[in-house]
Amino acid sequence: MARFRVCAAAAGCFLPLLVLHAWFCGSRILRNFGLQISWTTKNTLYRLDVSWPKYSEYFTGTTFCVAVDSFNGLVYVAQRGDNIPKVLVFTEDGYFLRAWNYTVDTPHGMFAASTPHEQSVWITDVGSGSYGHTVKKYNSFGDLVQILGTPGKRGSDLNPLQFDNPAELYVENTGDIYIVDGDGGLNNRLFKLSQDFMMLWLHGENGTGPTQFNIPHSVTVDSAGRVWVADRGNKRIQVLDKDTGEWLGAWDNCFTEEGPSSVRFTPDGKFLIVAQLNLSRLSVIAAPPIGSIGNCSVVSTIQLADQVLPHLLDVDGKTGAIYVAEIGAKQVQKYVPWNSYFPSLLS
Numbered sequence: 001m002a003r004f005r006v007c008a009a010a011a012g013c014f015l016p017l018l019v020l021h022a023w024f025c026g027s028r029i030l031r032n033f034g035l036q037i038s039w040t041t042k043n044t045l046y047r048l049d050v051s052w053p054k055y056s057e058y059f060t061g062t063t064f065c066v067a068v069d070s071f072n073g074l075v076y077v078a079q080r081g082d083n084i085p086k087v088l089v090f091t092e093d094g095y096f097l098r099a100w101n102y103t104v105d106t107p108h109g110m111f112a113a114s115t116p117h118e119q120s121v122w123i124t125d126v127g128s129g130s131y132g133h134t135v136k137k138y139n140s141f142g143d144l145v146q147i148l149g150t151p152g153k154r155g156s157d158l159n160p161l162q163f164d165n166p167a168e169l170y171v172e173n174t175g176d177i178y179i180v181d182g183d184g185g186l187n188n189r190l191f192k193l194s195q196d197f198m199m200l201w202l203h204g205e206n207g208t209g210p211t212q213f214n215i216p217h218s219v220t221v222d223s224a225g226r227v228w229v230a231d232r233g234n235k236r237i238q239v240l241d242k243d244t245g246e247w248l249g250a251w252d253n254c255f256t257e258e259g260p261s262s263v264r265f266t267p268d269g270k271f272l273i274v275a276q277l278n279l280s281r282l283s284v285i286a287a288p289p290i291g292s293i294g295n296c297s298v299v300s301t302i303q304l305a306d307q308v309l310p311h312l313l314d315v316d317g318k319t320g321a322i323y324v325a326e327i328g329a330k331q332v333q334k335y336v337p338w339n340s341y342f343p344s345l346l347s
């Protein structure tokens with residue numbers, strides 16, 4: 001009977017999408033959080049993929065971040081907690097591959113910087129232990145291959161480079177690296193490093209003016225050469241030129257309730273997917289064409305259940321699937337574009 005009611009309720013929420021009914025019933029996620037998910041639909045562009053991961057028992061901590069390596073079909077998840085694996089590696093189909101916990105203290109953000117020839121993942125670490133205050137690169141088996149920053153020592157120096165709470169990073173195909181530092185604490189910096197880790201440009205002022213930041217929490221780069229920063233404490237997204245660091249514009253009209261915590265583009269570059277943590281909301285925002293940044297325009301939102309708390313997300317560069325690290329629900333969920341399964345619906 002209980003099960004029946006669950007199914008009926010789920011079907012009710014998704015009346016136009018009755019087909020979902022079958023997928024939701026019997027899933028563990030549904031029992032925990034799925035029931036309360038409602039989609040405010042101007043356009044329903046994504047659906048929850050309850051078959052990812054196959055077994056959610058691997059989420060034993062607080063899942064802070066996720067990174068997709070679309071070349072190799074891998075999904076990395078980093079979680080916090082005592083005596084647990086810190087990094088989990090799944091296939092994009094949801095099968096668990098392996099985990100590690102050595103040399104990771106307190107993960108915050110991550111980025112899979114892979115090519116067809118190299119599988120690697122970068123992790124920002126805000127811990128106060130001997131591996132904390134760093135940005136580290138691992139191969140896909142957990143071997144540490146690069147450390148940026150001064151392990152175990154928080155600070156703001158550039159030479160030698162120090163971090164306090166590095167929030168996230170984005171790595172271009174050229175190897176250039178953009179780092180936001182950080183997640184509260186000493187620093188409010190965005191900088192770009194070359195592939196051999198030379199500082200190319202830096203904005204490091206705390207404030208509300210152009211190129212100043214207050215908790216720069218997530219960063220991404222588009223194909224038009226623009227850097228997009230979730231300037232969370234200032235409740236805006238700032239946009240800069242990736243070559244010069246010059247300010248190009250800002251969106252502050254979309255985030256009046258709460259600042260953005262995560263930014264990633266869809267593979268076609270047409271939409272920015274933005275998470276708002278305490279609102280438990282994902283927004284699909286139209287990306288402006290080359291040139292003027294203009295005003296922010298939300299195309300669609302995905303309202304998650306209360307206290308799911310989406311922290312950071314990543315988008316699969318091939319399939320467009322969105323993976324969301326939820327620190328409240330303590331899980332990573334996958335949302336897939338409707339049109340990848342039902343081409344006839346949108347065409």
Ligand SMILES: *[C@@H]1O[C@H](CO)[C@@H](O)[C@H](O)[C@H]1NC(C)=O
Pocket residue numbers: 082083084085099100101
């Ligand atoms: C590392 O992870 C293993 C399980 O994969 C666990 O048994 C061990 O206690 C963990 N160690 C630490 C220090 O977290």
Ligand SMILES: *[C@@H]1O[C@H](CO)[C@@H](O)[C@H](O)[C@H]1NC(C)=O
Pocket residue numbers: 185186187188206207214
């Ligand atoms: C940055 O400015 C904000 C607002 O004035 C303030 O609350 C915060 O403590 C400042 N951060 C630092 C690191 O100085």
Ligand SMILES: *[C@@H]1O[C@H](CO)[C@@H](O)[C@H](O)[C@H]1NC(C)=O
Pocket residue numbers: 232258259261277278
């Ligand atoms: C979310 O809420 C918590 C608890 O009230 C608060 O500490 C935190 O600053 C909030 N985060 C954001 C991004 O507003």
Ligand SMILES: *[C@@H]1O[C@H](CO)[C@@H](O)[C@H](O)[C@H]1NC(C)=O
Pocket residue numbers: 294295
């Ligand atoms: C953005 O919105 C403001 C206030 O509504 C308006 O004055 C301005 O013209 C808009 N800018 C663009 C580029 O649409």
